[in-house]
Amino acid sequence: MSLWVDMYRPRALDDLHYHQGLSARLKSLAASGDFPHMLFYGPSGAGKKTRITCTLRQLFGPGVEKLKIDQRVFLSPSKRKIEVNIVQSNFHIEITPSEAGNYDRVVIQELLKEIAQTQQVDLNAKQRFKVVIINEADSLSRDAQAALRRTMEKYMSNMRIILCANSTSRLIAPIKSRCLLMRVAAPDNTEMQTVLTHVSRRAGFDLPPDAAQEIIQDSGGNLRKAILVLEALKMQSPDLSGPLTIAKPDWETYCQKVANLIVTEQTPARVMEIRTKFYELLSHCIPPTVILKTVAEAVVSQVDETLKAEIMHWAAFYEVRMRIGSKKIYHLEAWVVKVMSLYKQSFYQFDISEFE
């Protein structure tokens, strides 16, 4: 038995529970035979991938669900081997170029050209083109994006590209202009409620509305998270009644601890302690932006009203720097020290900005 989130995933466009307008448009696009390149963007857990798979099914039929994984090795210009996993069906291929790190350009160039230069072999296929799905498109390097540009135009007859990203801000304008932009917004509360009730009905129980609200509050628009939490809760207390305590994931409690450390003491020794904790989180593959966001929210909930805006401002400031820079820990630490300084100042009611 898979987890519910995977088991009850909608497979066809008609089964989707929300963003009906989007589903209708996708359906008509798939039917029109003039299928454009597309860029799906939206927060994680909003249903981008689900919609992409549904669209593919609409285009090619159930054959697209027969996936196989292939591992390909590419050679970087410096003769380094790059291993890339490719998920494919007979009709489409899915790559995550960010696996190749700095060499994503090589992957894009080699792979796309290879696919684009061959035509659809299956004569029974509904469409003459193949589809390439590029995951995490917003982490494509600029070089790789530039490499995409011409390929997208030139091989239009053989291939359509579907980009999947969290935000369009990191994509260069030429790419955006070549794609049909599809925004998949996070579901709102009622939509989530519908989905959760649907899932619980399929799983064979009734979800009390209170519990549903609780879960929705906790998930913050991430439907994947909501369903996973639902299942976890169901495992904890099978009747889902009474006060529920939603178990936070390990990293979230850890971030909470960091926030507590920041608020309780502001000394160099404490900063070093926090540094160790940050290293722990980072090395265990928690994305730095997630860390910063979680810790910042936890800190803000514990401080004075006047400080909240400042703290969030600096969190945003250092988040940008994390994106531009390379060593995330430096910026995380700089933010922590900043917050500590601000906190201490407000604690002593003393403005130190004049101090030199």
Add this chain to the structure above:
Amino acid sequence: MAPSHKSTKPAGNDIRAFFGGASTQKPRPAPKATQNPPNGSAKKSAIEISDDDEQIPPAQKASSLTPTSSLPPKSTVSPRKSDAPVPMPMEVDSEAEPAYKKRKKAAALLSSDDEDTPPKKKPAPKPRDDDTPPPTKVIRKKPTPLFLSSGEDEDEPPKKKKAVKPRLSKSKRDDDFVVSDSDEEPVAKKRPRLSKSKAESDVSDSDEEPVAKKRAVKAGPSKVSGKAKGKEEAPAKPNWAALKAAKLAAPAAHGTKDVPDGAPNCLAGLAFVFTGELSSFSRDEATDIAKRFGGRITGALSGKTDYVVLGDNPGAAKLAGIRKHGTKTLDEDAFLKLIATRKGSGKVDEKTAKKMEKEREAIETAAKEMETRERKAAKAQRSNPTAIDPSSQLWTTRYAPQTLKEICGNKGQVEKLQQWLKDWPSSLKSGFKKPGKNGMNVFRAILITGPPGIGKTTSAHMVAKLAGFTPIELNASDARSKKLVESGMNVNNTSLDGYIAGSAERDGVKITDRTVLIMDEVDGMSAGDRGGVGALNAMIKKSKVPIICIANDRGAQKLKPLVSTTYSLTFQRPTAQMIRSRIMTIAFKEKMKLPANVIDQLVAGAQSDIRQVLNMLSTWRLSSDTMDFDEGKSLAKMNEKYTIMSPFDITSKMLGPYLFSATSRETLGDKMELYFQDHSFMPLFIQENYLKTEPAKLRNFDGPMKQLKSLHLMDKAASSISDGDLVDALIHGPEQHWALMPLHAVCSTVRPASFMYGSGAHYGGPNSMTFPQWLGQNSKQTKLSRALGDVQIRMRLKVSGDKSEIRTSYIPALFPHIVRPLIDVGASAVETVIEKMDEYYLTKEEWDTIIELGVDERKDEQILKKISTATKTTLTKKYNAAQHPIPFHKASDLGKVPKKLPGGPAPDIEDVFDMDEPADDASDDEKSKDSDDISKDKLIKAPKKTAAVKTKSRKSRS
């Protein structure tokens, strides 16, 4: 007279150029004018003189100068002429205004004259005497450059004096005049002029004419002497750039105090300890001063310490030491006073006198010994013309130690070596079974290691000779490959006959069992000597003669094989004390006058490399036979070896209390240079350790204020480090802006350190420096991230999320399914767990990864502790026993070489497009041709037809 005038003028200009550097000149005069009356005038005069220079075109100047020598009869105003004959010339063709200026110049001359007459009275202290509040700014200038002080002599005090002279007693008048002058000047320029003209008239009236003349005459030589002095003292002064930087950095009293002209060696026999920060000297300067006057500097306090020089914020340990030993303490001023007042070595206390006497005697006897030896050698040479004349040899050979006594330092090691060699024959007989006293006798060979120039080779040779062995040396100049070592040494031939046959005829060395083989510069057995070390090692194992190997770096990879077969003997750098008497003997022999402190300086500069010291001295001897402290310092500086500091040392220096202190002499460039010693590590080290100091900037704060300011400093440092990372990303990014390296140096290293410097971050202790965690953590992150990638791709068939989604959502969600049952239920839950894993195509490997990725209470160690070993083994066994769905095969798992796509430079997209385009056209053309020929396609035909029609119509029209 004329020449003297000429020479002063450019000097004046120079001074102004030095200080005037546009930016600095302006701010200085303002405070002076307010603070210090005489200075106001000084400034004015300075400015006016410069005006003067500008006004008078060179030609005019020249014309004006020429008359100077022979007092021009042309001059209009006679009194003026008489007043100051030297500067007069300018006046000749100019009117009232220049005249005034001239006077100033005369004054300049006079004043310098003045200065000379009372030799003890220095110009610097004078203004201080005059007005009670010592104007810091002005005085600061004073000690620095002699040039300046001489310049001031010319410009400022003179004026005062000149004006005063005509009136009555000097000193009284001085004050009066000065005050009035200062009052007037800021108000209007004209007024002073008036007053001056009055003064002038006074002068003219007075009958001092002859005196003035005389003075002017005197001025010439006096100036020269002043200059000479300047030259003498110049080397002691810091360079200008450093000075400027220090001035900018130093807040308060830096360089405000002059080093008194104490008697040479006035501190001889005294031991000093410095602690804390002096207000006007950096630590280095202060110790230099003490050394210059013969004092001894020690790091730690002991009963023998005579004085402790206390600065601000002295070390706690030192203070305790003072209390314990009851040592006398001095502050900065008292220290300087001590130098000024203490009489030279004549008054050294008895003990030191005796000691010095003894030393001197020892030196003399040693020199005599040397002499006799040399004479003998000379005699020998006469009888045997092939021998080399010692006087033609390099000092290093000429004065190489001849007896064990003459070897500086490493006595213990040399003795050990001697003992080993002495025991060697008996050790050989016993088959190297008896370890002997030092445990050395089980080794057939010894490996001597140590830095260059401390007598390793010399010791080896001498010990061999003294033990009655004949040394044969092979060094890097001989090829020592495996083959040559084997055949050359004839390792396999027990009698060494082969070797003897070759060499015996060559240089008359009879190789017997009393031969010792010295393999010098073993670490120099490099690429050309392939297998040399191995062969040497093999030889050592069988050798029937003692072998001494010599190398610099014991830890070198190349010497690994030798470690087990040789006894390692590490030679240390001898201390300056050990070397001193030897060098002094040599200097005595060479009739050089070298004070002990100079030798110490040289030894320290060469890092105890005796050979280098001797080479430096022999070169110096060619030009001079004396060397004073400063010369020694600069010589040592010139021959300084470029040392590479370890990142730990650099960090300790960067974050230490001195580099950024007010008295530090390092420029920004020097600080950045530290970053460039290891530009990839330094930022990491600074980031790792910047919070471990006790910032010096917080010294004067306490309580909450201290906490606030500490956080403020940390904030600044951290944000600077963050800046540095952005710069780093630009440098190592796709565009590689390497030109930003200096900026990176400042942002990542220098600036954070400038906030956080202070005591604390050093070796040892609870807050000791550590190696950057970032490196380890980063590689751990890469490793786990790759493992997470494997998990993600396996789950991909079921799950749509990317890696971070897997980590943040799925792993916590899967935990109750695939890990928790094992903890709660135990082995019986294994089956359900495996079922769940199969659902997501996870193998045992991925299960491990999922455990490893946990943090906090789901940290791998804790979780694994909770699962019983039995459960774990059951899981492994059961998993391995069953069949599992496999989402895909890893190319590497199958053992086949994965298909490689053509490598090489990836083609440029634009190029490809351009190349393909014509090809497409060609095919189109062909098609169209085909269609023309065969099928006559409608689509293709249509445009052609129209075209044809068009042409037709056109034709018809035409």
